[in-house]
Amino acid sequence: MHPAPPASTKVHGKTIVLQTASSPFRVDDNGQYSDKVQNKYQDGNPWDEKAPPYLQYVREGGQIFFQNCHFCHGDNLNGRGMFAFAFNPIPANFTDPGTIAQLQETFVFWRVSKGGIGLPREAFPWASVMPPWEQHLTTDEIWKVILFEYWHTGYYPRTWD
Numbered sequence: 001m002h003p004a005p006p007a008s009t010k011v012h013g014k015t016i017v018l019q020t021a022s023s024p025f026r027v028d029d030n031g032q033y034s035d036k037v038q039n040k041y042q043d044g045n046p047w048d049e050k051a052p053p054y055l056q057y058v059r060e061g062g063q064i065f066f067q068n069c070h071f072c073h074g075d076n077l078n079g080r081g082m083f084a085f086a087f088n089p090i091p092a093n094f095t096d097p098g099t100i101a102q103l104q105e106t107f108v109f110w111r112v113s114k115g116g117i118g119l120p121r122e123a124f125p126w127a128s129v130m131p132p133w134e135q136h137l138t139t140d141e142i143w144k145v146i147l148f149e150y151w152h153t154g155y156y157p158r159t160w161d
């Protein structure tokens with residue numbers, strides 16, 4: 001179950017309107033936003049130093065994931081991290097089509113930034129341990145780790161229409 005998103009969210013002093021914002025790292029080789037770029041590079045190698053910008057961002061996102069998220073969300077992004085079963089609700093399984101595959105990328109940005117603690121009243125009762133990552137990561141790091149989660153699972157963010 002996903003809580004209703006707010007119209008906008010303020011992270012690090014900057015307001016993001018969820019329906020119009022987009023990931024600054026979901027970009028083609030010329031740095032332009034592209035919803036096709038993940039498809040183009042789904043089989044690419046982010047560890048290649050000469051990889052295009054998009055795959056470099058995926059790699060950086062992967063580094064952020066393995067520093068911060070895998071304890072709960074698991075090495076394979078399946079929600080089976082070593083701490084996962086200490087929590088109720090358990091951490092989201094990103095390989096399940098019911099999580100990020102159902103969500104818009106800006107919605108995920110809001111969820112990662114604010115964590116379980118920042119959920120709106122409608123989400124009550126909700127005792128999630130999901131941390132508010134805006135306290136630990138930069139805005140760019142949050143977008144990159146999300147980019148990695150979509151690339152790794154092969155799911156695409158949902159669009160607003």
Ligand code: HEC
Nearest residue numbers: 068069072089090091092099100111112116128129130145
């Ligand atoms: C201490 C454990 C913990 C850590 C560490 C953690 N999470 Fe979570 N996360 C959770 C739990 C529990 C949930 C499920 C409850 C919820 O949605 O709040 C969750 C939910 C989510 C969701 C919502 C998915 C959905 O379908 O609604 C996203 C996205 C997410 N986490 C991303 C991240 C990212 C990115 C990181 C690392 C920067 C991270 N999490 C680190 C525990 C954690």
